[in-house]
Amino acid sequence: MLRAHLGRLVLAVSASVVTELAALALMGTAAWLLARAAQQPPLAALSLAIVGVRAFATARGVFRYGERLAGHDAALRALATLRGRVYDALVPLAPSGLPAYRSADLLSRMVSDVEAVQDLVVRVLVPVSTAVVVAGVAVGFTALVLPPAAVVLAIGLALAGVVVPLLMVSAARRTARRLAPARAELAERHTDLLHGSADLAAFGATEQALTDAERAGERLARLERGTALTTALGGAGSMLVQGATTVAVTVLALDAGSLAGVMVPVLALVALISFEPVLPLVPAVQRLLESRASMRRVLAVLDARPPVAEPASPLPAPGRDVTVELRSVSVRYPEASRDAVDGVDLRLTPGRRVAVVGTSGSGKSTLLACLMRFIEPSAGTVLLNGHDVRDYDGDDVRAVITGVTQDAHLFHTTIRENLRLARPDASDDDLLGALELARLRDWVSSLPAGLDTEVGEGGGQVSGGQRQRLALARALLADPPVVLLDEPTEGLDPQTADELVADLLATTRGRSTVLVTHRLFGLDGVDEVVVLHAGRVVQRGTHADLVAVAGPYQDLWWASHPAPASK
Numbered sequence: 001m002l003r004a005h006l007g008r009l010v011l012a013v014s015a016s017v018v019t020e021l022a023a024l025a026l027m028g029t030a031a032w033l034l035a036r037a038a039q040q041p042p043l044a045a046l047s048l049a050i051v052g053v054r055a056f057a058t059a060r061g062v063f064r065y066g067e068r069l070a071g072h073d074a075a076l077r078a079l080a081t082l083r084g085r086v087y088d089a090l091v092p093l094a095p096s097g098l099p100a101y102r103s104a105d106l107l108s109r110m111v112s113d114v115e116a117v118q119d120l121v122v123r124v125l126v127p128v129s130t131a132v133v134v135a136g137v138a139v140g141f142t143a144l145v146l147p148p149a150a151v152v153l154a155i156g157l158a159l160a161g162v163v164v165p166l167l168m169v170s171a172a173r174r175t176a177r178r179l180a181p182a183r184a185e186l187a188e189r190h191t192d193l194l195h196g197s198a199d200l201a202a203f204g205a206t207e208q209a210l211t212d213a214e215r216a217g218e219r220l221a222r223l224e225r226g227t228a229l230t231t232a233l234g235g236a237g238s239m240l241v242q243g244a245t246t247v248a249v250t251v252l253a254l255d256a257g258s259l260a261g262v263m264v265p266v267l268a269l270v271a272l273i274s275f276e277p278v279l280p281l282v283p284a285v286q287r288l289l290e291s292r293a294s295m296r297r298v299l300a301v302l303d304a305r306p307p308v309a310e311p312a313s314p315l316p317a318p319g320r321d322v323t324v325e326l327r328s329v330s331v332r333y334p335e336a337s338r339d340a341v342d343g344v345d346l347r348l349t350p351g352r353r354v355a356v357v358g359t360s361g362s363g364k365s366t367l368l369a370c371l372m373r374f375i376e377p378s379a380g381t382v383l384l385n386g387h388d389v390r391d392y393d394g395d396d397v398r399a400v401i402t403g404v405t406q407d408a409h410l411f412h413t414t415i416r417e418n419l420r421l422a423r424p425d426a427s428d429d430d431l432l433g434a435l436e437l438a439r440l441r442d443w444v445s446s447l448p449a450g451l452d453t454e455v456g457e458g459g460g461q462v463s464g465g466q467r468q469r470l471a472l473a474r475a476l477l478a479d480p481p482v483v484l485l486d487e488p489t490e491g492l493d494p495q496t497a498d499e500l501v502a503d504l505l506a507t508t509r510g511r512s513t514v515l516v517t518h519r520l521f522g523l524d525g526v527d528e529v530v531v532l533h534a535g536r537v538v539q540r541g542t543h544a545d546l547v548a549v550a551g552p553y554q555d556l557w558w559a560s561h562p563a564p565a566s567k
């Protein structure tokens with residue numbers, strides 16, 4: 001990441017070094033000028049030093065400006081690169097790899113952790129390199145004038161620039177490692193408070209959640225106070241060393257009989273000023289520790305293994321005639337003790353319609369996620385037109401196999417834009433057609449703003465049933481050759497639900513369809529019903545066959561039709 005911006009970084013460090021050297025030279029020259037002027041020499045003897053003072057003073061300002069410009073330019077560019085990388089790493093994790101992180105934690109990794117890494121450039125790399133060069137020059141100059149003073153100065157600089165920061169490292173290491181997670185925890189608590197406010201209020205748990213959030217805040221504050229104290233102590237220690245060293249150098253210079261009087265203030269001021277770039281090392285080390293913890297969290301995201309590997313050279317995208325086949329497919333979620341889908345076979349020739357039913361947790365949604373190539377089977381293969389689906393690009397697969405997921409998301413924008421996600425060039429007539437199929441057209445027409453109605457964050461301003469049907473309209477608009485529908489009637493009253501299923505089966509005729517449903521009405525219209533239990537296919541056949549024999553399907557049927565005789 002830094003390598004890409006090395007040129008700018010070198011520029012920033014050079015500008016910073018020149019700035020500090022100019023400051024050092026300015027003070028040295030000014031001290032010499034004052035001391036020499038006190039001896040009242042002819043003006044000509046001073047003119048060079050006068051020009052020097054002016055030049056160094058100007059150079060210091062100009063180069064300071066250049067250093068800020070180049071340093072922040074490099075840092076912000078590195079920030080953009082890194083944020084892009086983190087985002088690129090997150091994309092293949094979605095959707096099934098993301099639940100491993102909490103959204104607030106991901107946000108703090110994306111925002112504050114990445115910014116902490118930027119700090120590494122501006123507040124660590126540049127100051128450390130500057131301090132090393134300036135300290136070297138100051139010691140070198142002093143050595144030329146008075147070698148014993150150079151030894152004292154070198155010891156002082158090493159104390160302030162190396163020993164004190166190292167002491168701090170050991171003191172602050174433990175807090176620094178706890179700081180980034182503590183920040184993330186506070187962010188998580190706040191997201192829970194925001195998103196879960198209704199549920200917390202409904203169960204009278206608001207007080208507890210507030211207390212938890214406050215505790216997380218206090219923990220963070222305690223850690224930060226500790227860190228601040230260490231930094232302050234470190235800073236004070238370095239300043240003490242600075243003062244003591246300056247006094248020692250001055251005493252040595254006064255004692256050295258051989259030294260011209262004018263050089264005493266020069267050495268004293270050079271010693272004093274040479275600490276200027278060294279003092280910020282204490283906070284720099286602090287930053288370094290903090291950014292290391294952040295860096296680790298960012299790297300964890302960068303190195304996260306995507307749940308689905310994309311092929312290096314994918315097959316050309318499949319056409320619209322698609323045959324999909326599952327061959328003894330099993331899926332096991334990481335850290336699960338049993339397979340969520342266990343040895344399932346399924347064949348979807350063009351136009352074939354299959355319903356998948358089963359109790360909650362039986363693996364229906366997992367099966368669809370596998371078909372959409374959101375997760376990789378742990379055993380068995382998914383074939384698309386006879387080729388392993390892993391040889392296709394994931395997006396190409398989803399261009400032909402897609403639909404409504406169980407928790408379909410609506411975006412915080414208008415109905416029109418939510419639908420157009422599936423087909424950006426769709427006309428209003430297309431949109432209304434899809435809404436008609438999803439039984440939403442009358443509702444949308446009755447809205448004052450029609451298609452321009454905002455649905456709110458996550459569709460929060462429409463009902464649950466409307467949200468699900470908007471997602472359905474979106475899937476129908478995409479018009480893939482293989483349509484997957486996960487509980488499209490969730491949240492609807494029984495009558496609308498049954499009408500919708502009948503409609504869906506009518507409109508998706510001629511298109512391969514997998515319908516996951518817990519309502520068994522209308523399934524006489526599909527070619528095959530697959531009954532899942534604990535990930536396994538326990539029954540399969542037509543509705544008529546299955547309902548006639550004792551078994552799970554008949555049980556489900558009776559459970560959803562309390563008076564089967566009257567139907």
Ligand SMILES: Nc1ncnc2c1ncn2[C@@H]1O[C@H](COP(=O)(O)OP(=O)(O)OP(=O)(O)O)[C@@H](O)[C@H]1O
Nearest residue numbers: 099333336340359360361362363364365366367406
């Ligand atoms: N992201 C996940 N990580 C770990 N386990 C999961 C994950 N998603 C689902 N599971 C587990 O896999 C099993 C199958 O879940 P799945 O969502 O496929 O069931 P389902 O049949 O769709 O249920 P429902 O009718 O409630 O939607 C369940 O035991 C569930 O706990």
Ligand SMILES: [Mg+2]
Nearest residue numbers: 364365366406
């Ligand atoms: Mg499900």
